[in-house]
Amino acid sequence: KQEVTQIPAALSVPEGENLVLNCSFTDSAIYNLQWFRQDPGKGLTSLLLIQSSQREQTSGRLNASLDKSSGRSTLYIAASQPGDSATYLCAPNSNTGKLIFGQGTTLQVKP
Amino acid sequence: SQTIHQWPATLVQPVGSPLSLECTVEGTSNPNLYWYRQAAGRGLQLLFYSIGIDQISSEVPQNLSASRPQDRQFILSSKKLLLSDSGFYLCAWSVYGGGVEELFFGEGSRLTVL
Numbered sequence: 190k191q192e193v194t195q196i197p198a199a200l201s202v203p204e205g206e207n208l209v210l211n212c213s214f215t216d217s218a219i220y221n222l223q224w225f226r227q228d229p230g231k232g233l234t235s236l237l238l239i240q241s242s243q244r245e246q247t248s249g250r251l252n253a254s255l256d257k258s259s260g261r262s263t264l265y266i267a268a269s270q271p272g273d274s275a276t277y278l279c280a281p282n283s284n285t286g287k288l289i290f291g292q293g294t295t296l297q298v299k300p
Numbered sequence: 301s302q303t304i305h306q307w308p309a310t311l312v313q314p315v316g317s318p319l320s321l322e323c324t325v326e327g328t329s330n331p332n333l334y335w336y337r338q339a340a341g342r343g344l345q346l347l348f349y350s351i352g353i354d355q356i357s358s359e360v361p362q363n364l365s366a367s368r369p370q371d372r373q374f375i376l377s378s379k380k381l382l383l384s385d386s387g388f389y390l391c392a393w394s395v396y397g398g399g400v401e402e403l404f405f406g407e408g409s410r411l412t413v414l
Binding site for chain 2: 220221223225230231232233234235238240278280282287288289290291292293
């Protein structure tokens with residue numbers, strides 16, 4: 190059974206810092222892994238999808254890496270901004286669409 | 301472009317009352333559809349998924365049911381709500397192609413059972 194752990198659970202940083210959010214999963218037999226952002230009281234916004242054959246994926250100031258064999262993924266946020274404040278969720282996909290979510294990392298970027 | 305709509309956005313219901321949450325997807329055909337629940341202080345839990353009309357799988361035993369009367373419509377229902385049904389319900393869709401499946405979520409429906 191897939192289990193997902195995200196560290197840290199919460200993070201508060203001043204604006205401009207570079208950040209690393211960590212995600213680990215127990216079952217390495219995954220098709221892909223998605224990173225999502227959730228604002229309070231809102232749905233999930235897909236940020237990045239990494240296929241199992243890829244090692245990293247980039248979108249703007251976001252970079253996600255995947256080490257499938259060790260069951261780890263990281264989300265790197267460069268030059269953080271207050272608008273980046275949200276909860277970030279990782280979700281490996283082991284069986285067509287049945288994403289298993291971590292508890293998330295709640296990020297606060299202070300101006 | 302594809303869009304997903306959920307309604308109602310907020311719902312307050314008494315224990316024992318029925319429930320109907322609706323989700324529709326536009327701009328795609330034959331999507332996979334999902335219902336997730338996010339309870340307070342807990343992670344997202346997959347409740348139902350559907351690969352086609354009237355093809356629905358339940359992931360956890362519960363007081364809820366799902367139906368897919370049309371290709372792009374997914375409905376979450378209950379005949380009698382329990383307090384434990386309170387939570388944030390999220391509908392999602394995906395299309396599998398080229399070895400990749402990416403999920404996209406709606407804005408969610410917040411249910412409070414009193």
